Amino acid sequence: MIEFMESKRLWYRAPEIADAEIIGKYINDERVRGHLSVTQFPLGLEAEREFLRSHSAAAPFVARTDVVFVFGLKKSPPDKVIGSTGLHQINWLVRSAEWGIVIGDPKQWNKGLGREIAARMLEYAFVGLNLNRVHLRVDADNVGGIKCYEAAGFQLEGRQRQNAIGPSGITDMLLMAVLREDWGKTR
Ligand SMILES: CC(C)(COP(=O)(O)OP(=O)(O)OC[C@H]1O[C@@H](n2cnc3c(N)ncnc32)[C@H](O)[C@@H]1OP(=O)(O)O)[C@@H](O)C(=O)NCCC(=O)NCCS
Incomplete structure (x- = not known):
């Protein structure tokens, strides 16, 4: 398990197949998956392994459309993953x-x-x-998420009415983004 980068409290590395169990566990956790629309269905261990296999396969960089990291606290060992983050649908x-x-x-x-x-x-x-641009989609009732993204510099670009399902039922889907030029100003 090889660390790739760090921030103040966290290390980040590529996911390994051995992480499937811990990731599968939290993705299936009702408290965690509430705002993750792709995981309204149960996710099995083999399916998670397959996801990790396909997302960590070596590929020429221009053919890559995803970069996925797992992360953990610096005071914890490298197998103690507490979450995952990724850039998806990269358009080069x-x-x-x-x-x-x-x-x-x-x-x-x-x-x-x-x-x-x-x-x-x-x-x-x-x-x-x-x-040049990083965007995200977030359920309108994910209050903590929205607060976090605004603090990081994401700006609201749009609202798709009733296009998401969160723990409280159907809700709006917000589109937020940061442009490189704006990121440069707020750092
Ligand atoms: C969304 C998520 C990434 C946010 O991470 P986080 O570490 O909790 O975010 P931060 O602590 O940086 O910021 C959250 C802010 O929202 C606030 N907050 C959380 N719930 C809130 C609520 N119900 N009402 C008002 N504020 C709330 C927190 O107090 C904090 O603000 P503060 O720092 O000013 O006190 C994390 O909660 C998570 O992974 N959730 C489960 C999966 C998920 O929803 N993923 C995102 C899908 S778009």
């Missing part, structure tokens, strides 16, 4: 990507880790990958 022509994040341990929420990860991933996207 437009230089854009969709950012996703899951802190899988609810005990770690509301301590500013979300914004720490956002800041690190934006730096990775804009400097490491030379992207």
Whole structure:
């Protein structure tokens, strides 16, 4: 298990197949998956292994459309994963990507880790990958998530009415984004 990058309190590395169990556990946790629309269905261990296999396969960089990291606290060993984050649907022509994040341990929420990860991933996207735009989708009732993204510099771009399902039922889907030029100003 090899660390790739760090932020103040966290290490980040590529996912390994051995992480499937811990990731599968938190993705199936009712408290964690509430705002993750892709995981309204139960996720089995083999399916999670397959996801990790396909998302960590070595590929020429221009053919890659996803970069996924798992992360953990610096005071914990490298197998003690507490969440995952990734840039998805990377468009190398437009230089854009969709950012996703899951802190899988609810005990770690509301301590500013979300914004720490956002800041690190934006730096990775804009400097490491030379992207120009990072966007995300968030349920309108994910109050903590929205607060975290605004603090990291994401701006509201749009609202898709009744296009998401959260723990409280059907809700709006918000579209938020950071442009490289704006990120430069707020750092
Ligand atoms: C969304 C998520 C990444 C946010 O991470 P986090 O570490 O909790 O975020 P932060 O602590 O940086 O910021 C959250 C802010 O929202 C606030 N908050 C949380 N719940 C709130 C609520 N119900 N009402 C008002 N504020 C709330 C927190 O107090 C904090 O603000 P503060 O730092 O000013 O006190 C994390 O909660 C998570 O992974 N959730 C489960 C999966 C998920 O929803 N993923 C995102 C899908 S878009």
